[in-house]
Amino acid sequence: MNKLNDTIHRVTERVIENSRGPRSSYLELMQREADRKPEHKDIACSNLAHAFAGALEDQDAMKNRRGPNIGIVTAYNDMLSAHQPYGRYPDRMKIYAREVGATAQVAGGTPAMCDGVTQGEDGMELSLFSRDIIALSTGVALSHQMYDGIACLGICDKIVPGLLMGALRFGHLPAIFVPSGPMPSGISNKQKQETRQKYAAGEIGRDELLESELGSYHSPGTCTFYGTANSNQMMMEMMGLHVPGSAFVTPGTKLRQALDRAAMHRLAELAGTTTRTLAQVVDEKAIVNAVIGLLATGGSTNHAIHIPAMGRAAGVIIDWNDMAELSSVVPLLARVYPNGSGDVNHFHSAGGMSYITRTLLEEGLAHGDLLTVWDGGMDAYTAEPVIGDEEALAWAPVTETRDDTMLRSASDPFQPDGGMRLVTGNLGRACFKSSAVAKERWTIEAPCRVFENQKDVVAAFKAGELDKDVVVVVRFQGPRANGMPELHSLTPSLAVLQDRGHKVALVTDGRMSGASGKVPSAIHCTPEALGGGPLSLLQDGDVVRVCAETGTLSTAADLSARTPAPEPQPEWGVGREMYRMLQNQADSAEKGASAILAGAGL
Numbered sequence: 001m002n003k004l005n006d007t008i009h010r011v012t013e014r015v016i017e018n019s020r021g022p023r024s025s026y027l028e029l030m031q032r033e034a035d036r037k038p039e040h041k042d043i044a045c046s047n048l049a050h051a052f053a054g055a056l057e058d059q060d061a062m063k064n065r066r067g068p069n070i071g072i073v074t075a076y077n078d079m080l081s082a083h084q085p086y087g088r089y090p091d092r093m094k095i096y097a098r099e100v101g102a103t104a105q106v107a108g109g110t111p112a113m114c115d116g117v118t119q120g121e122d123g124m125e126l127s128l129f130s131r132d133i134i135a136l137s138t139g140v141a142l143s144h145q146m147y148d149g150i151a152c153l154g155i156c157d158k159i160v161p162g163l164l165m166g167a168l169r170f171g172h173l174p175a176i177f178v179p180s181g182p183m184p185s186g187i188s189n190k191q192k193q194e195t196r197q198k199y200a201a202g203e204i205g206r207d208e209l210l211e212s213e214l215g216s217y218h219s220p221g222t223c224t225f226y227g228t229a230n231s232n233q234m235m236m237e238m239m240g241l242h243v244p245g246s247a248f249v250t251p252g253t254k255l256r257q258a259l260d261r262a263a264m265h266r267l268a269e270l271a272g273t274t275t276r277t278l279a280q281v282v283d284e285k286a287i288v289n290a291v292i293g294l295l296a297t298g299g300s301t302n303h304a305i306h307i308p309a310m311g312r313a314a315g316v317i318i319d320w321n322d323m324a325e326l327s328s329v330v331p332l333l334a335r336v337y338p339n340g341s342g343d344v345n346h347f348h349s350a351g352g353m354s355y356i357t358r359t360l361l362e363e364g365l366a367h368g369d370l371l372t373v374w375d376g377g378m379d380a381y382t383a384e385p386v387i388g389d390e391e392a393l394a395w396a397p398v399t400e401t402r403d404d405t406m407l408r409s410a411s412d413p414f415q416p417d418g419g420m421r422l423v424t425g426n427l428g429r430a431c432f433k434s435s436a437v438a439k440e441r442w443t444i445e446a447p448c449r450v451f452e453n454q455k456d457v458v459a460a461f462k463a464g465e466l467d468k469d470v471v472v473v474v475r476f477q478g479p480r481a482n483g484m485p486e487l488h489s490l491t492p493s494l495a496v497l498q499d500r501g502h503k504v505a506l507v508t509d510g511r512m513s514g515a516s517g518k519v520p521s522a523i524h525c526t527p528e529a530l531g532g533g534p535l536s537l538l539q540d541g542d543v544v545r546v547c548a549e550t551g552t553l554s555t556a557a558d559l560s561a562r563t564p565a566p567e568p569q570p571e572w573g574v575g576r577e578m579y580r581m582l583q584n585q586a587d588s589a590e591k592g593a594s595a596i597l598a599g600a601g602l
C-alpha cells in the first residue's frame with residue numbers, strides 16, 4: 001500500500017481548510033439534532049398513535065419500542081426502469097427488519113424523472129431542479145422524526161444527489177443507500193449510437209431506429225451505459241454508503257436480495273448508535289473520494305455539479321479547481337461506454353468497483369481511512385459480494401482485472417490523468433470530459449455558430465449549414481435561464497459532422513448527459529449567459545478555441561465593446577413556469593446550481 005499521493009493530500013487539506021466554518025456549523029447542528037431527537041416518552045400519545053396507525057403487524061413492536069424503526073425514503077415509480085424494482089422493496093425490507101427485531105416504515109416518497117424519456121424535450125428543463133425537490137421531499141419524509149436510521153431507495157441521475165442532500169440534513173442518523181442494479185445487457189451502446197447516427201444522416205427510417213432503442217432499453221433495471229445513474233452508484237461505493245459491492249448486481253437475483261437484506265440488518269445494528277452517522281460518514285475525505293472515483297472511471301459530467309452540491313449539504317466546500325487538480329494525478333482506469341465499448345455489466349464482471357477501489361488504494365490514490373457504513377473502512381469495498389457456502393452472503397477479494405480492455409490497474413492505466421478537465425479563459429469556466437474524446441480532438445479552433453436552443457441546432461444541421469469546421473455555441477441554457485437541460489440529443493448530429501471530417505466542438509452553459517462523449521464539449525460554462533456571462537457576447541463567426549490540453553476556453557474576438565444578446569423570455573408549459581422560483585434563486589453550476597442551498601445560506 002503506497003502512502004497517499006501528495007496532490008490528493010494537498011487538495012484534501014485545502015478542502016478541509018475551505019470547509020472549516022461550514023463543516024463545524026453542520027456538525028454542531030447535527031449534534032443538536034441528535035440531542036433533541038424526541039424520545040417516545042416525550043411525544044404526545046396522539047402523535048405516536050398517528051405514526052403507528054398504519055403499521056399493521058409492526059404496531060405492537062413500535063408501541064412497545066421493541067427495536068429501532070427504519071425510515072425508508074423511496075423514489076419508486078415504474079416510469080423509470082431503474083426504479084421499477086423498488087415497487088416491491090418496502091414489503092421485503094419490513095420483513096428483513098423484523099428478522100432482526102426492528103421495524104421499517106416508508107417515511108415518504110420522492111419524485112424521480114427519467115432523463116432518457118425527457119431528453120431533447122421541454123420536460124428536460126425540470127430535470128436539474130427536480131434534485132432540489134427530491135432533497136425537499138426527503139426532508140418532508142424524515143421530518144416525522146420517528147426513525148432511527150434511513151434507507152434510501154434511489155438510483156437515477158438527480159435522485160441519489162437529491163436524496164443525499166436531503167438526508168444529510170438529518171445526518172445525526174445512520175443511512176444506507178440501497179441500489180437495485182442494472183438491467184441485463186441488450187444490444188451494445190455503440191451499436192445503438194451508430195444506428196442513431198444513420199438515422200440522423202437519413203440512412204434508415206424510424207421503425208428501424210425504434211427497434212434498436214428497444215433492443216437497448218428492454219427491461220427493469222438501470223440503463224447499462226456508464227451515465228449519471230451508474231456514476232451515482234460508483235460514488236456511493238467510493239463514499240462508503242453502500243453495503244460493499246452492491247452497485248452493479250442485477251435485479252431479481254439471489255445476490256441482490258441478500259445485499260438488500262444485509263443493508264436492513266446493518267441499519268438496524270447502526271440505529272441508535274452515534275459512531276457511524278451519515279454526518280460522520282460524509283466528510284471531506286468522502287467527498288474527495290467521490291471525485292477520485294469519478295475521475296478514475298470517466299464518470300458523468302453531471303457530477304461536476306452534484307458533488308459540490310452534495311458537499312455543501314454536509315458543510316464541505318469543493319470546487320472545479322480542486323477537481324481539476326485531482327484530475328491531474330488520478331489515472332483513468334475504466335473504459336465503459338460512452339468512454340469505451342463495454343457496459344456496466346461487463347465492467348462489473350471485469351472486477352468493477354471492487355477492483356477500482358483496490359487498485360486506487362494500493363497506489364495511494366484514494367482515502368482508505370473513511371468511516372463507512374460497513375466495518376473495515378474502504379478496504380471492505382475491495383472485495384465483491386458473492387453467495388457463498390450455505391447460501392450466505394460473503395465477499396471475495398478482487399485482486400486483478402479480468403478484462404484489461406475495460407478495466408486497468410492504477411499502475412498501468414488507460415490515461416495517466418483523470419477523465420475530466422477544466423477549461424477557462426475569456427469565455428468563462430467550463431468542464432470538458434476528456435475520457436470520452438479522442439486525443440486528436442482535444443483542441444478545436446473554429447468560427448462559431450451561436451444558438452439559443454437545441455432544436456435550432458438540429459434544424460441548421462439538417463439544412464447543411466453546419467457542414468464545416470464549427471464551434472456550436474448553445475447559450476441561455478444555464479441554471480437560471482431555463483434550468484440547465486442536458487443537450488444530449490445534439491450528439492448524433494454533431495457526431496455526424498465530426499465523422500465527415502470536420503473539426504467540431506460544443507460550447508454551452510447547459511449540461512450534457514452522462515451518456516454523452518465523442519464530441520469535444522465545454523459544458524456548464526459559468527458565468528452563464530443569462531445575466532451577462534461572456535457567452536452572451538459572442539456572435540456568429542467569432543473564432544472560438546476549446547483546448548483540453550492547455551485548459552483553454554477563449555475567443556480572439558474583442559468582446560469589450562459588445563452588449564449582451566437580449567435574454568430569451570422564460571418558457572411556459574410542461575410545468576416549467578412553476579420552476580421559475582427555483583431557477584431565480586439558484587447559484588452557479590460550479591457551486592452546485594441549487595436554489596435550496598443558496599436559499600439556506602449553505
Ligand SMILES: O=C(O)[C@H](O)[C@@H](O)[C@H](O)[C@H](O)COP(=O)(O)O
Binds near residue numbers: 157229300
Ligand atoms: O446523464 C445521463 O446519464 C443521461 O441523462 C441518461 O439518464 C439518459 O438516459 C440518456 O439520455 C440516455 O442516453 P442514450 O440513450 O443516448 O444512451
